[in-house]
Amino acid sequence: MHSTPVATWNVVDNADEVVLTKTDFRNAMSRLGTAVNIITTNGPAGRAGFTASAVCSVTDEPPSLLVCLNRSASVYEAFKGNAVLCVNVLGAGHQDISNLFGGKTSMDDRFAVGNWSQGQAGSPVLDDAIVSFDCRLSQITEVGTHDILICKVVSVSTRLEGQSLIYFNRQYHELQVEN
Amino acid sequence: MHSTPVATWNVVDNADEVVLTKTDFRNAMSRLGTAVNIITTNGPAGRAGFTASAVCSVTDEPPSLLVCLNRSASVYEAFKGNAVLCVNVLGAGHQDISNLFGGKTSMDDRFAVGNWSQGQAGSPVLDDAIVSFDCRLSQITEVGTHDILICKVVSVSTRLEGQSLIYFNRQYHELQVEN
Numbered sequence: 001m002h003s004t005p006v007a008t009w010n011v012v013d014n015a016d017e018v019v020l021t022k023t024d025f026r027n028a029m030s031r032l033g034t035a036v037n038i039i040t041t042n043g044p045a046g047r048a049g050f051t052a053s054a055v056c057s058v059t060d061e062p063p064s065l066l067v068c069l070n071r072s073a074s075v076y077e078a079f080k081g082n083a084v085l086c087v088n089v090l091g092a093g094h095q096d097i098s099n100l101f102g103g104k105t106s107m108d109d110r111f112a113v114g115n116w117s118q119g120q121a122g123s124p125v126l127d128d129a130i131v132s133f134d135c136r137l138s139q140i141t142e143v144g145t146h147d148i149l150i151c152k153v154v155s156v157s158t159r160l161e162g163q164s165l166i167y168f169n170r171q172y173h174e175l176q177v178e179n
Numbered sequence: 180m181h182s183t184p185v186a187t188w189n190v191v192d193n194a195d196e197v198v199l200t201k202t203d204f205r206n207a208m209s210r211l212g213t214a215v216n217i218i219t220t221n222g223p224a225g226r227a228g229f230t231a232s233a234v235c236s237v238t239d240e241p242p243s244l245l246v247c248l249n250r251s252a253s254v255y256e257a258f259k260g261n262a263v264l265c266v267n268v269l270g271a272g273h274q275d276i277s278n279l280f281g282g283k284t285s286m287d288d289r290f291a292v293g294n295w296s297q298g299q300a301g302s303p304v305l306d307d308a309i310v311s312f313d314c315r316l317s318q319i320t321e322v323g324t325h326d327i328l329i330c331k332v333v334s335v336s337t338r339l340e341g342q343s344l345i346y347f348n349r350q351y352h353e354l355q356v357e358n
Contacts, residue, residue: 020332025242028335031310032236032268033343033354035212056235057211058247059323063204066245066327068237089211131210141320143329144238148245150322153199156207164212164347166354173354175212175347 033168038088038101039067040124045081049110049124051102053167055087063153065133068146076147083137085151086123091130092163092174120155130162212347217267217280218246219303224260228289228303230281232346234266242332244312247325255326262316264330265302270309271342271353299334309341 034053041048054068065087069076079085090098101110115127119134126132135151142148164175213232220227233247244266248255258264269277280289294306298313305311314330321327343354 020242020334022239022242024335025239025332028310028312028332028337029236029244031337031341031343032216032234033212033214033345054235054237055211056233056245056247057208058233058327059249059325060201060204061323063199063201064322065208066235066322068235070238131207133207139320139322141318141327141329143243143245143318144240146238148237148320148327148329150320150327153204153207155199156203158207158210162210164210164345166212166343166345166347168343168345168354169356171356173356175345175352175354177348177350177352 030170031168033166033173036090036094036098036165036167036172038090038097038126038129039069039079039085040088040126041075041079041082041085042118042124043082043084043122045078046107047111047124048075048078048107049101050075051098058150064138065135065151065153067149067151069149070146071142072145079137079149082122084121084123085135085137085149086119086121086125087133087135088126088129089131089133090165091128091159092165094128094165095172097126098165098172125157128159128162129157130164131156131158209349210347212345212352215269215273215277215344215346215351217269217276217305217308218248218258219265219267219305220254220258220261220263221297221303222261222263222301224257225286226290226303227254227257227286228280229254230277237329243317244314244330244332246328246330248328249325250321251324258316258328261301263300263302264314264316264328265298265300265304266312266314267305267308268310268312269344270307270338271344273307273344274351276305277344277351304336307338307341308336309343310335310337
Protein backbone atom coordinates (compact mmCIF):
# COMPACT_ATOMS: atom_id res chain seq x y z
CA MET A 1 0.00 0.00 0.00
CA HIS A 2 3.01 2.29 0.18
CA SER A 3 4.59 4.17 -2.63
CA THR A 4 8.32 3.81 -2.58
CA PRO A 5 10.55 6.66 -1.46
CA VAL A 6 12.39 7.69 -4.58
CA ALA A 7 16.13 7.50 -4.26
CA THR A 8 16.64 8.60 -7.86
CA TRP A 9 15.15 11.96 -6.95
CA ASN A 10 17.91 12.56 -4.42
CA VAL A 11 15.40 12.58 -1.62
CA VAL A 12 17.01 13.56 1.64
CA ASP A 13 14.94 12.12 4.42
CA ASN A 14 16.63 13.86 7.30
CA ALA A 15 14.00 14.07 10.02
CA ASP A 16 16.24 16.30 12.07
CA GLU A 17 15.96 19.05 9.51
CA VAL A 18 12.25 19.60 10.06
CA VAL A 19 11.93 22.16 12.83
CA LEU A 20 8.46 23.27 11.81
CA THR A 21 5.89 22.79 14.58
CA LYS A 22 2.34 21.58 13.88
CA THR A 23 1.07 25.00 14.91
CA ASP A 24 3.38 26.81 12.51
CA PHE A 25 2.38 24.44 9.72
CA ARG A 26 -1.35 24.83 10.39
CA ASN A 27 -1.10 28.61 10.64
CA ALA A 28 0.72 28.71 7.30
CA MET A 29 -1.80 26.35 5.71
CA SER A 30 -4.65 28.61 6.82
CA ARG A 31 -3.27 31.06 4.21
CA LEU A 32 -3.84 28.61 1.33
CA GLY A 33 -7.39 29.24 0.19
CA THR A 34 -9.43 26.16 -0.73
CA ALA A 35 -12.85 25.13 -1.88
CA VAL A 36 -15.03 23.42 0.73
CA ASN A 37 -16.27 19.93 -0.06
CA ILE A 38 -18.45 17.23 1.46
CA ILE A 39 -16.96 13.83 0.66
CA THR A 40 -19.51 11.00 0.77
CA THR A 41 -19.61 7.25 0.36
CA ASN A 42 -22.20 4.48 0.49
CA GLY A 43 -22.13 0.72 0.06
CA PRO A 44 -21.58 -2.47 2.06
CA ALA A 45 -19.51 -0.62 4.70
CA GLY A 46 -22.22 1.94 5.31
CA ARG A 47 -23.03 5.54 4.47
CA ALA A 48 -20.65 8.25 5.60
CA GLY A 49 -19.64 11.79 4.82
CA PHE A 50 -17.24 14.45 6.05
CA THR A 51 -16.17 17.98 5.21
CA ALA A 52 -12.75 18.35 3.59
CA SER A 53 -10.61 20.98 1.98
CA ALA A 54 -7.77 18.62 0.98
CA VAL A 55 -9.06 17.81 -2.51
CA CYS A 56 -7.08 18.27 -5.67
CA SER A 57 -7.31 17.59 -9.41
CA VAL A 58 -4.60 15.17 -10.58
CA THR A 59 -4.89 14.39 -14.29
CA ASP A 60 -7.47 14.09 -17.05
CA GLU A 61 -5.87 10.89 -18.41
CA PRO A 62 -7.75 9.17 -16.84
CA PRO A 63 -9.96 11.82 -15.19
CA SER A 64 -8.66 11.65 -11.61
CA LEU A 65 -8.70 13.60 -8.38
CA LEU A 66 -7.41 12.97 -4.89
CA VAL A 67 -8.74 13.32 -1.36
CA CYS A 68 -6.60 13.21 1.80
CA LEU A 69 -8.08 11.31 4.74
CA ASN A 70 -6.74 10.71 8.24
CA ARG A 71 -6.54 6.97 8.88
CA SER A 72 -7.80 7.55 12.43
CA ALA A 73 -10.97 9.32 11.23
CA SER A 74 -14.26 7.70 12.23
CA VAL A 75 -15.34 7.56 8.58
CA TYR A 76 -12.18 5.80 7.41
CA GLU A 77 -13.52 2.24 7.46
CA ALA A 78 -16.61 3.18 5.47
CA PHE A 79 -14.51 4.70 2.69
CA LYS A 80 -12.13 1.76 2.82
CA GLY A 81 -14.92 -0.79 2.64
CA ASN A 82 -16.92 0.87 -0.12
CA ALA A 83 -14.03 2.07 -2.29
CA VAL A 84 -16.29 4.68 -3.88
CA LEU A 85 -16.68 8.34 -3.01
CA CYS A 86 -18.27 11.53 -4.24
CA VAL A 87 -16.71 15.00 -3.92
CA ASN A 88 -19.54 17.51 -3.52
CA VAL A 89 -18.15 21.03 -3.97
CA LEU A 90 -20.05 23.51 -1.81
CA GLY A 91 -21.33 26.92 -2.83
CA ALA A 92 -22.57 30.12 -1.24
CA GLY A 93 -25.05 29.37 1.52
CA HIS A 94 -23.60 25.96 2.34
CA GLN A 95 -21.81 27.04 5.54
CA ASP A 96 -24.28 25.21 7.82
CA ILE A 97 -24.05 21.86 6.05
CA SER A 98 -20.28 22.25 5.92
CA ASN A 99 -20.18 22.67 9.70
CA LEU A 100 -22.60 19.76 10.17
CA PHE A 101 -20.41 17.34 8.19
CA GLY A 102 -17.32 18.70 9.91
CA GLY A 103 -18.64 18.06 13.42
CA LYS A 104 -19.57 15.16 15.67
CA THR A 105 -23.16 14.64 14.50
CA SER A 106 -24.30 11.09 13.65
CA MET A 107 -24.31 10.10 9.99
CA ASP A 108 -28.11 9.80 9.93
CA ASP A 109 -28.47 13.35 11.24
CA ARG A 110 -25.93 14.66 8.74
CA PHE A 111 -27.73 13.19 5.76
CA ALA A 112 -31.11 14.40 7.10
CA VAL A 113 -30.01 17.85 5.92
CA GLY A 114 -29.88 18.58 2.18
CA ASN A 115 -31.34 16.71 -0.78
CA TRP A 116 -29.34 13.69 -1.84
CA SER A 117 -29.45 11.42 -4.85
CA GLN A 118 -27.28 8.41 -5.70
CA GLY A 119 -24.34 8.69 -8.07
CA GLN A 120 -23.47 6.14 -10.73
CA ALA A 121 -20.82 4.55 -8.49
CA GLY A 122 -23.19 4.52 -5.50
CA SER A 123 -22.18 7.50 -3.33
CA PRO A 124 -24.57 10.23 -2.14
CA VAL A 125 -24.68 13.28 -4.44
CA LEU A 126 -25.74 16.62 -2.91
CA ASP A 127 -28.29 18.03 -5.33
CA ASP A 128 -27.30 21.68 -4.98
CA ALA A 129 -23.52 21.24 -4.87
CA ILE A 130 -21.96 23.52 -7.47
CA VAL A 131 -20.27 20.42 -8.90
CA SER A 132 -20.17 16.76 -7.81
CA PHE A 133 -17.50 14.25 -8.84
CA ASP A 134 -18.72 10.66 -8.57
CA CYS A 135 -15.63 8.46 -8.20
CA ARG A 136 -14.17 5.02 -7.72
CA LEU A 137 -11.03 4.61 -5.64
CA SER A 138 -8.14 3.55 -7.86
CA GLN A 139 -4.93 3.93 -5.83
CA ILE A 140 -3.81 4.79 -2.31
CA THR A 141 -0.62 6.34 -0.95
CA GLU A 142 0.14 6.56 2.76
CA VAL A 143 1.81 9.74 4.03
CA GLY A 144 2.32 10.01 7.77
CA THR A 145 -1.07 9.94 9.50
CA HIS A 146 -3.03 10.25 6.25
CA ASP A 147 -3.97 8.29 3.15
CA ILE A 148 -4.09 9.99 -0.21
CA LEU A 149 -7.11 8.46 -1.94
CA ILE A 150 -6.61 8.68 -5.68
CA CYS A 151 -9.91 8.34 -7.48
CA LYS A 152 -11.09 7.86 -11.02
CA VAL A 153 -14.01 10.14 -11.84
CA VAL A 154 -16.91 8.18 -13.27
CA SER A 155 -19.37 11.02 -13.78
CA VAL A 156 -19.90 14.66 -12.87
CA SER A 157 -22.90 16.86 -12.31
CA THR A 158 -22.53 20.63 -12.47
CA ARG A 159 -24.62 23.67 -11.56
CA LEU A 160 -23.24 26.40 -13.78
CA GLU A 161 -24.77 29.33 -11.91
CA GLY A 162 -23.50 28.65 -8.38
CA GLN A 163 -21.16 30.90 -6.41
CA SER A 164 -18.09 29.32 -4.82
CA LEU A 165 -17.56 28.89 -1.10
CA ILE A 166 -13.90 29.38 -0.15
CA TYR A 167 -12.17 28.72 3.16
CA PHE A 168 -9.29 31.09 3.87
CA ASN A 169 -7.83 32.51 7.10
CA ARG A 170 -10.05 30.04 9.04
CA GLN A 171 -13.18 31.73 7.71
CA TYR A 172 -15.73 31.10 4.98
CA HIS A 173 -15.88 33.49 2.05
CA GLU A 174 -18.41 33.61 -0.76
CA LEU A 175 -16.93 34.53 -4.11
CA GLN A 176 -19.09 37.05 -5.92
CA VAL A 177 -18.83 35.92 -9.51
CA GLU A 178 -20.86 37.03 -12.50
CA ASN A 179 -21.97 33.94 -14.37
CA MET B 180 8.13 4.58 -8.00
CA HIS B 181 4.53 3.37 -8.14
CA SER B 182 2.15 2.97 -5.28
CA THR B 183 0.38 -0.34 -5.47
CA PRO B 184 -3.26 -0.52 -6.53
CA VAL B 185 -5.08 -1.66 -3.44
CA ALA B 186 -7.05 -4.85 -3.88
CA THR B 187 -8.15 -4.81 -0.25
CA TRP B 188 -10.11 -1.64 -0.95
CA ASN B 189 -12.23 -3.48 -3.53
CA VAL B 190 -10.92 -1.22 -6.23
CA VAL B 191 -12.71 -1.82 -9.50
CA ASP B 192 -10.42 -0.78 -12.30
CA ASN B 193 -12.87 -1.03 -15.12
CA ALA B 194 -11.65 1.38 -17.75
CA ASP B 195 -14.81 0.87 -19.77
CA GLU B 196 -16.89 2.52 -17.09
CA VAL B 197 -15.29 5.94 -17.51
CA VAL B 198 -17.31 7.76 -20.11
CA LEU B 199 -16.25 11.20 -18.97
CA THR B 200 -14.48 13.21 -21.67
CA LYS B 201 -11.49 15.41 -20.93
CA THR B 202 -13.60 18.43 -21.76
CA ASP B 203 -16.35 17.42 -19.34
CA PHE B 204 -13.75 16.78 -16.63
CA ARG B 205 -11.99 20.10 -17.19
CA ASN B 206 -15.26 22.03 -17.25
CA ALA B 207 -16.27 20.41 -13.97
CA MET B 208 -12.85 21.09 -12.42
CA SER B 209 -13.17 24.78 -13.34
CA ARG B 210 -15.89 24.86 -10.65
CA LEU B 211 -13.47 23.81 -7.89
CA GLY B 212 -11.97 27.05 -6.61
CA THR B 213 -8.26 26.96 -5.79
CA ALA B 214 -5.44 29.15 -4.61
CA VAL B 215 -2.87 30.12 -7.25
CA ASN B 216 0.74 29.15 -6.60
CA ILE B 217 4.15 29.51 -8.20
CA ILE B 218 6.13 26.34 -7.63
CA THR B 219 9.89 26.86 -7.81
CA THR B 220 13.07 24.82 -7.59
CA ASN B 221 16.82 25.41 -7.79
CA GLY B 222 19.89 23.22 -7.56
CA PRO B 223 22.15 21.08 -9.75
CA ALA B 224 19.41 20.54 -12.33
CA GLY B 225 18.78 24.24 -12.75
CA ARG B 226 16.30 26.89 -11.70
CA ALA B 227 12.68 26.50 -12.75
CA GLY B 228 9.21 27.62 -11.81
CA PHE B 229 5.62 27.19 -12.98
CA THR B 230 2.14 28.25 -11.96
CA ALA B 231 -0.04 25.55 -10.44
CA SER B 232 -3.37 25.16 -8.74
CA ALA B 233 -2.98 21.44 -7.94
CA VAL B 234 -1.50 21.88 -4.47
CA CYS B 235 -2.92 20.33 -1.32
CA SER B 236 -2.13 19.95 2.37
CA VAL B 237 -1.61 16.28 3.33
CA THR B 238 -0.70 15.90 7.02
CA ASP B 239 1.08 17.72 9.83
CA GLU B 240 2.87 14.53 10.97
CA PRO B 241 5.30 15.20 9.37
CA PRO B 242 4.31 18.61 7.91
CA SER B 243 3.61 17.63 4.29
CA LEU B 244 1.93 18.93 1.18
CA LEU B 245 1.62 17.67 -2.37
CA VAL B 246 1.99 19.16 -5.84
CA CYS B 247 0.80 17.48 -9.05
CA LEU B 248 3.11 17.79 -12.06
CA ASN B 249 2.76 16.53 -15.62
CA ARG B 250 5.71 14.29 -16.47
CA SER B 251 5.85 15.86 -19.95
CA ALA B 252 6.20 19.40 -18.58
CA SER B 253 9.37 21.28 -19.56
CA VAL B 254 10.20 21.89 -15.91
CA TYR B 255 9.91 18.23 -14.91
CA GLU B 256 13.61 17.34 -15.11
CA ALA B 257 14.61 20.33 -12.99
CA PHE B 258 12.25 19.31 -10.19
CA LYS B 259 13.35 15.69 -10.54
CA GLY B 260 17.02 16.55 -10.41
CA ASN B 261 16.85 19.00 -7.51
CA ALA B 262 14.30 17.16 -5.35
CA VAL B 263 13.44 20.42 -3.58
CA LEU B 264 10.62 22.84 -4.26
CA CYS B 265 8.92 25.89 -2.81
CA VAL B 266 5.16 26.55 -2.99
CA ASN B 267 4.67 30.32 -3.18
CA VAL B 268 0.98 31.12 -2.60
CA LEU B 269 -0.06 34.18 -4.58
CA GLY B 270 -2.10 37.11 -3.35
CA ALA B 271 -4.10 40.00 -4.73
CA GLY B 272 -2.15 41.79 -7.46
CA HIS B 273 -0.19 38.71 -8.50
CA GLN B 274 -2.17 38.00 -11.67
CA ASP B 275 0.66 39.13 -13.99
CA ILE B 276 3.35 36.98 -12.39
CA SER B 277 0.91 34.06 -12.35
CA ASN B 278 0.40 34.41 -16.10
CA LEU B 279 4.15 34.80 -16.65
CA PHE B 280 4.96 31.53 -14.87
CA GLY B 281 2.05 29.83 -16.60
CA GLY B 282 3.22 30.76 -20.10
CA LYS B 283 6.09 30.00 -22.46
CA THR B 284 8.58 32.61 -21.24
CA SER B 285 12.16 31.52 -20.54
CA MET B 286 13.11 30.79 -16.94
CA ASP B 287 15.48 33.75 -16.79
CA ASP B 288 12.72 36.10 -17.91
CA ARG B 289 10.28 34.62 -15.42
CA PHE B 290 12.59 35.13 -12.46
CA ALA B 291 13.44 38.66 -13.64
CA VAL B 292 10.00 39.64 -12.32
CA GLY B 293 9.43 39.73 -8.56
CA ASN B 294 11.87 39.76 -5.66
CA TRP B 295 13.28 36.36 -4.80
CA SER B 296 15.31 35.01 -1.92
CA GLN B 297 16.59 31.50 -1.27
CA GLY B 298 14.79 29.12 1.03
CA GLN B 299 16.48 26.82 3.53
CA ALA B 300 16.23 23.87 1.13
CA GLY B 301 17.50 25.95 -1.79
CA SER B 302 14.43 26.91 -3.82
CA PRO B 303 13.47 30.46 -4.80
CA VAL B 304 11.08 32.15 -2.35
CA LEU B 305 8.87 34.96 -3.67
CA ASP B 306 9.22 37.73 -1.12
CA ASP B 307 5.62 38.99 -1.31
CA ALA B 308 3.86 35.63 -1.54
CA ILE B 309 1.17 35.48 1.13
CA VAL B 310 2.81 32.28 2.35
CA SER B 311 5.75 30.20 1.07
CA PHE B 312 6.36 26.54 1.89
CA ASP B 313 10.00 25.53 1.48
CA CYS B 314 10.08 21.77 0.92
CA ARG B 315 12.08 18.65 0.22
CA LEU B 316 10.61 15.94 -1.96
CA SER B 317 9.91 12.84 0.11
CA GLN B 318 7.73 10.53 -1.97
CA ILE B 319 6.29 10.24 -5.47
CA THR B 320 3.19 8.55 -6.83
CA GLU B 321 2.47 8.24 -10.54
CA VAL B 322 -1.12 8.70 -11.71
CA GLY B 323 -1.76 8.64 -15.45
CA THR B 324 0.17 11.48 -17.08
CA HIS B 325 1.12 13.09 -13.77
CA ASP B 326 3.34 12.62 -10.75
CA ILE B 327 2.10 13.50 -7.30
CA LEU B 328 5.11 15.06 -5.57
CA ILE B 329 4.75 14.56 -1.82
CA CYS B 330 6.94 17.02 0.04
CA LYS B 331 8.10 17.54 3.58
CA VAL B 332 7.87 21.19 4.60
CA VAL B 333 11.18 22.41 5.99
CA SER B 334 10.22 26.00 6.71
CA VAL B 335 7.49 28.53 6.01
CA SER B 336 7.34 32.27 5.64
CA THR B 337 4.03 34.07 5.99
CA ARG B 338 2.66 37.54 5.29
CA LEU B 339 -0.32 37.82 7.60
CA GLU B 340 -1.92 40.82 5.93
CA GLY B 341 -2.16 39.59 2.34
CA GLN B 342 -5.40 39.02 0.42
CA SER B 343 -5.88 35.68 -1.32
CA LEU B 344 -5.93 35.19 -5.08
CA ILE B 345 -8.42 32.50 -6.08
CA TYR B 346 -8.92 30.85 -9.48
CA PHE B 347 -12.53 29.84 -10.15
CA ASN B 348 -14.60 29.61 -13.33
CA ARG B 349 -11.38 30.14 -15.34
CA GLN B 350 -10.96 33.61 -13.82
CA TYR B 351 -8.93 35.22 -11.07
CA HIS B 352 -10.75 36.55 -8.03
CA GLU B 353 -9.35 38.56 -5.15
CA LEU B 354 -10.86 37.70 -1.80
CA GLN B 355 -11.67 40.78 0.20
CA VAL B 356 -10.77 39.75 3.72
CA GLU B 357 -10.49 41.88 6.82
CA ASN B 358 -7.25 40.98 8.55
